[in-house]
Amino acid sequence: MNYQWYPGHMTKARRMMEENIKLIDLVIEVVDARIPMSSRNPDIDNLAKNKARLILLNKSDLSDERLNQQWIDYFAQKGVLCLKLNSRSGAGIKQMNSAIERACHEKIERDKKKGIMNRPVRAMVVGIPNVGKSTFINAYAGRACAKTGNKPGVTKGKQWIKLSKTVELLDTPGILWPKFDSEIVGRNLALIGSMNDEVINIEDLAFEAVTFLKNNYSGNLSERYGVDEDEETLEIMDAIAAKRGCLKRGAMTDYEKLAGIILDDFRSGRIGRITLEKPGEEI
Numbered sequence: 001m002n003y004q005w006y007p008g009h010m011t012k013a014r015r016m017m018e019e020n021i022k023l024i025d026l027v028i029e030v031v032d033a034r035i036p037m038s039s040r041n042p043d044i045d046n047l048a049k050n051k052a053r054l055i056l057l058n059k060s061d062l063s064d065e066r067l068n069q070q071w072i073d074y075f076a077q078k079g080v081l082c083l084k085l086n087s088r089s090g091a092g093i094k095q096m097n098s099a100i101e102r103a104c105h106e107k108i109e110r111d112k113k114k115g116i117m118n119r120p121v122r123a124m125v126v127g128i129p130n131v132g133k134s135t136f137i138n139a140y141a142g143r144a145c146a147k148t149g150n151k152p153g154v155t156k157g158k159q160w161i162k163l164s165k166t167v168e169l170l171d172t173p174g175i176l177w178p179k180f181d182s183e184i185v186g187r188n189l190a191l192i193g194s195m196n197d198e199v200i201n202i203e204d205l206a207f208e209a210v211t212f213l214k215n216n217y218s219g220n221l222s223e224r225y226g227v228d229e230d231e232e233t234l235e236i237m238d239a240i241a242a243k244r245g246c247l248k249r250g251a252m253t254d255y256e257k258l259a260g261i262i263l264d265d266f267r268s269g270r271i272g273r274i275t276l277e278k279p280g281e282e283i
């Protein structure tokens with residue numbers, strides 16, 4: 001991902017979202033299951049006010065199963081239906097239609113009372129960059145992706161994908177920005193690889209990743225690299241470097257190369273399934 005958000009972009013994104021949302025019954029918010037808070041837009045609760053809501057913990061194949069459930073419970077307590085998903089493999093997609101019906105239960109019931117029986121639920125996918133919005137739309141729409149085209153009352157040019165008798169999905173996702181003003185959010189986005197590595201000190205980031213693993217996922221580092229986790233972070237990193245041949249002249253650790261290896265492993269789940277945020281923590 002290589003997004004640069006400027007005030008102009010944000011205003012435009014917000015305007016598009018505000019325009020599209022008028023047509024929408026259900027806002028499907030895709031977040032990264034490893035950082036369910038940091039990968040949300042700070043304004044989403046306002047933007048999606050008075051709409052049916054569904055939060056998808058995407059990339060749940062990479063996140064901690066125990067924390068997936070805690071997050072699902074956390075959002076449920078706030079009255080928002082939340083499901084975990086792996087858009088890449090399609091795991092969790094089957095449950096979507098019934099989840100959508102559950103999320104839109106009130107709207108469907110209201111329609112029924114008015115004698116409207118078959119008006120589809122109109123849904124839109126939103127989320128910050130790189131959370132997997134397009135992958136989800138493709139996986140969900142699948143081959144049965146029938147575009148319903150421009151209908152009366154629908155802004156010209158918008159395409160609706162008919163997903164079932166009850167659901168139509170806007171084909172383009174709404175892209176929103178993350179909460180920039182929080183250092184924790186920036187760090188968490190960087191750790192999962194949703195920031196441009198060129199603007200980050202990757203050596204510091206790898207240090208953070210190792211410290212986090214050492215403190216929260218005991219056993220993962222030793223299993224992946226065969227290192228002693230009781231050592232200090234820097235010693236652990238040097239030990240990984242020695243094992244992985246990340247050495248410069250004079251047997252000095254090549255921290256840049258090492259950071260690349262550690263971050264790559266961290267982001268792809270090779271050091272285990274990891275969730276960086278727990279419900280209730282401040283970001």
Ligand SMILES: Nc1nc2c(ncn2[C@@H]2O[C@H](COP(=O)(O)OP(=O)(O)OP(=O)(O)O)[C@@H](O)[C@H]2O)c(=O)[nH]1
Pocket residue numbers: 001058059060061062085086087088089127128129130131132133134135136175
């Ligand atoms: N492991 C895993 N990877 C996923 C999953 N969903 C998406 N990805 C990967 O995440 C990356 C980003 O996915 P996209 O679908 O392009 O994300 P997006 O939100 O549409 O991104 P933007 O277009 O930048 O807004 C891709 O490399 C996907 O293959 C998932 O459930 N699990």
